[in-house]
Amino acid sequence: xxxxxxxxxxxxxxxxxxxxxxxxxxxxxxxxxxxxxxxxxxxxxxxxxxxxxxxxxxxxxxxxxxxxxxxxxxxxxxxxxxxxxxxxxxxxxxxxxxxxxxxxxxxxxxxxxxxxxxxxxxxxxxxxxxxxxxxxxxxxxxxxxxxxxxxxxxxxxxxxxxxxxxxxxxxxxxxxxxxxxxxxxxxxxxxxxxxxxxxxxxxxxxxxxxxxxxxxxxxxxxxxxxxxxxxxxxxxxxxxxxxxxxxxxxxxxxxxxxxxxxxxxxxxxxxxxxxxxxxxxxxxxxxxxxxxxxxxxxxxxxxxxxxxxxxxxxxxxxxxxxxxxxxxxxxxxxxxxxxxxxxxxxxxxxxxxxxxxxxxxxxxxxxxxxxxxxxxxxxxxxxxxxxxxxxxxxxxxxxxxxxxxxxxxxxxxxxxxxxxxxxxxxxxxxxxxxxxxxxxxxxxxxxxxxxxxxxxxxxxxxxxxxxxxxxxxxxxxxxxxxxxxxxxxxxxxxxxxxxxxxxxxxxxxxxxxxxxxxxxxxxxxxxxxxxxxxxxxxxxxxxxxxxxxxxxxxxxxxxxxxxxxxxxxxxxxxxxxxxxxxxxxxxxxxxxxxxxxxxxxxxxxxxxxxxxxxxxxxxxxxxxxxxxxxxxxxxxxxxxxxxxxxxxxxxxxxxxxxxxxxxxxxxxxxxxxxxxxxxxxxxxxxxxxxxxxxxxxxxxxxxxxxxxxxxxxxxxxxxxxxxxxxxxxxxxxxxxxxxxxxxxxxxxxx
Numbered sequence: 001x002x003x004x005x006x007x008x009x010x011x012x013x014x015x016x017x018x019x020x021x022x023x024x025x026x027x028x029x030x031x032x033x034x035x036x037x038x039x040x041x042x043x044x045x046x047x048x049x050x051x052x053x054x055x056x057x058x059x060x061x062x063x064x065x066x067x068x069x070x071x072x073x074x075x076x077x078x079x080x081x082x083x084x085x086x087x088x089x090x091x092x093x094x095x096x097x098x099x100x101x102x103x104x105x106x107x108x109x110x111x112x113x114x115x116x117x118x119x120x121x122x123x124x125x126x127x128x129x130x131x132x133x134x135x136x137x138x139x140x141x142x143x144x145x146x147x148x149x150x151x152x153x154x155x156x157x158x159x160x161x162x163x164x165x166x167x168x169x170x171x172x173x174x175x176x177x178x179x180x181x182x183x184x185x186x187x188x189x190x191x192x193x194x195x196x197x198x199x200x201x202x203x204x205x206x207x208x209x210x211x212x213x214x215x216x217x218x219x220x221x222x223x224x225x226x227x228x229x230x231x232x233x234x235x236x237x238x239x240x241x242x243x244x245x246x247x248x249x250x251x252x253x254x255x256x257x258x259x260x261x262x263x264x265x266x267x268x269x270x271x272x273x274x275x276x277x278x279x280x281x282x283x284x285x286x287x288x289x290x291x292x293x294x295x296x297x298x299x300x301x302x303x304x305x306x307x308x309x310x311x312x313x314x315x316x317x318x319x320x321x322x323x324x325x326x327x328x329x330x331x332x333x334x335x336x337x338x339x340x341x342x343x344x345x346x347x348x349x350x351x352x353x354x355x356x357x358x359x360x361x362x363x364x365x366x367x368x369x370x371x372x373x374x375x376x377x378x379x380x381x382x383x384x385x386x387x388x389x390x391x392x393x394x395x396x397x398x399x400x401x402x403x404x405x406x407x408x409x410x411x412x413x414x415x416x417x418x419x420x421x422x423x424x425x426x427x428x429x430x431x432x433x434x435x436x437x438x439x440x441x442x443x444x445x446x447x448x449x450x451x452x453x454x455x456x457x458x459x460x461x462x463x464x465x466x467x468x469x470x471x472x473x474x475x476x477x478x479x480x481x482x483x484x485x486x487x488x489x490x491x492x493x494x495x496x497x498x499x500x501x502x503x504x505x506x507x508x509x510x511x512x513x514x515x516x517x518x519x520x521x522x523x524x525x526x527x528x529x530x531x532x533x534x535x536x537x538x539x540x541x542x543x544x545x546x547x548x549x550x551x552x553x554x555x556x557x558x559x560x561x562x563x564x565x566x567x568x569x570x571x572x573x574x575x576x577x578x579x580x581x582x583x584x585x586x587x588x589x590x591x592x593x594x595x596x597x598x599x600x601x602x603x604x605x606x607x608x609x610x611x612x613x614x615x616x617x618x619x620x621x622x623x624x625x626x627x628x629x630x631x632x633x634x635x636x637x638x639x640x641x642x643x644x645x646x647x648x649x650x651x652x653x654x655x656x657x658x659x660x661x662x663x664x665x666x667x668x669x670x671x672x673x674x675x676x677x678x679x680x681x682x683x684x685x686x687x688x689x690x691x692x693x694x695x696x697x698x699x700x701x702x703x704x705x706x707x708x709x710x711x712x713x714x715x716x717x718x719x720x721x722x723x724x725x726x727x728x729x730x731x732x733x734x735x736x737x738x739x740x741x742x743x744x745x746x747x748x749x750x
């Protein structure tokens with residue numbers, strides 16, 4: 001074949017890593033001012049709060065107390081939820097009073113010595129300082145943290161009947177009340193021990209912690225005999241003030257005794273896990289010889305027994321559930337999609353991505369009669385991730401059978417996020433299926449903040465992405481969490497040739513894509529991979545059934561599509577500082593008839609501080625970020641993203657602007673209306689870190705918060721489908737950018 005006959009391989013253009021340092025400017029928010037006092041209700045609230053505290057003083061013998069410490073809730077008016085209005089001056093740490101953070105959607109948790117109620121009453125009646133008067137005018141009510149908070153709108157009967165039966169009772173996860181006072185913690189532990197001795201709560205055994213059955217091999221070695229679920233929780237609680245345990249409760253009366261004791265902050269029924277159904281049929285060709293060099297996805301499912309995939313297995317660890325009860329068929333089918341889903345579905349526009357798999361046999365069949373064991377599963381996965389640090393992507397194609405709570409993050413969602421951050425891995429989790437779930441929103445663990453959550457999406461007659469799959473559960477997650485993030489094809493053809501709807505199998509497709517993204521980046525971290533995958537989707541606005549859409553099959557996340565250029569960078573942000581990355585050139589390709597014209601997207605992902613009780617106000621940090629341009633007035637204006645000075649009411653910003661989300665993405669087409677007038681030669685990127693409820697972490701001021709790692713992705717597009725925009729940006733930035741991709745240099749075409 002002559003050179004002229006050799007097909008031309010298009011030149012790839014890698015995502016560009018931006019190597020600019022930010023200009024930092026102090027951003028002081030100031031303290032509470034006279035103008036922050038709601039004068040119209042100050043006197044009425046002095047009287048109302050004084051009466052409420054007097055009632056608490058009169059009934060203090062009935063309050064749940066631990067070494068004279070009790071928990072209160074300071075409920076807020078709707079106009080008083082911003083960080084600057086936090087009532088820390090009314091509850092300012094004297095006489096055993098400590099503001100702890102959010103307790104309910106309506107207020108803050110207060111840890112107080114009952115003797116401090118007298119001081120609190122005097123402060124409410126007599127306090128004249130501006131910050132104190134501001135707090136009094138903005139606190140709606142002060143009450144004890146009680147049974148209604150623990151039941152969270154559920155009846156005792158509903159809570160009891162929704163829990164699965166274990167050998168000696170129904171199974172619940174208890175969350176110990178979060179006291180910071182060491183004496184209170186010890187007193188609470190003694191109460192838990194008394195409840196255990198009287199068989200009001202029965203801890204799971206060491207074997208039950210590590211696996212749902214005593215049969216089969218268990219990866220994690222058994223702890224000492226006394227280290228049952230409560231013993232482990234007590235040890236953690238004594239150390240850090242947070243503890244969770246899987247317990248059996250023998251009766252409704254026992255359940256009520258636990259709630260009334262005040263020793264638990266939250267109690268959740270253990271939830272069973274649901275899977276999609278299997279089938280039979282033809283198989284595609286055998287695996288290529290190159291499979292041994294492909295990236296690995298850890299598949300946490302029912303195992304893999306299909307012999308055709310032996311060559312693709314990178315590792316297989318001893319199981320969490322044995323062969324007799326494992327959901328093997330589902331595990332085989334998920335494995336088939338992760339390894340070569342594009343071959344099973346060769347009529348769809350899917351990239352040719354092969355993967356190896358690590359086998360974690362951890363999920364039982366729904367008809368196996370095995371009680372769910374979330375804490376044991378977490379322990380098992382922790383050990384697997386420790387032993388396989390080379391496996392950076394983990395596929396979880398299963399969900400609990402109850403939809404996510406509108407406020408509280410699930411135990412699995414919370415604990416899996418902790419594991420993901422601890423081991424620096426990316427969890428790819430299915431959104432859940434309508435037919436197997438009680439409820440109408442995504443199902444845990446799809447509420448894990450550190451995961452990439454996948455929904456299902458139909459395709460049209462030509463195989464292109466269409467509307468949402470009706471079997472796929474939509475968002476949002478707890479507190480308007482923006483999940484799912486992406487969607488991929490459903491139905492899909494899977495091992496056995498069956499066509500199946502649901503989210504298990506599109507999750508496998510996205511896992512393979514994420515694994516190859518890790519494999520191609522020079523300096524990959526999970527949040528960067530998440531951001532890059534979402535950056536390749538086809539929707540400009542989030543849709544609660546499909547997230548930001550389906551990643552492109554033509555342009556891989558680590559490369560720039562024709563007509564686009566993507567800048568990526570990481571930064572450690574602190575509160576009280578405005579950051580500006582200046583000198584981002586305005587390419588001539590984004591100028592039409594003297595105005596800015598084109599498309600831009602900004603994606604930010606940060607590693608948030610999270611509430612250890614799973615919520616409310618679970619996410620305690622957020623990033624305000626924007627792309628700014630030089631306007632004709634000589635200052636910088638917002639092209640898209642956050643305003644530097646926000647004026648949206650807090651509750652509205654949470655529900656409509658999705659303010660407190662660790663994953664944010666904004667897109668704008670600025671070709672409309674003839675473009676945007678400007679006066680200058682460069683964009684700048686703005687960012688600022690904000691926080692809330694920092695008292696729950698033991699911090700007294702924002703200056704004590706650690707640096708928060710944040711990923712930024714900026715993509716510009718001129719709509720041309722050429723390389724000119726990329727060439728101009730790369731050439732203009734010169735040494736301030738480098739290729740984000742292994743073995744792929746920046747090439748500027750003539």
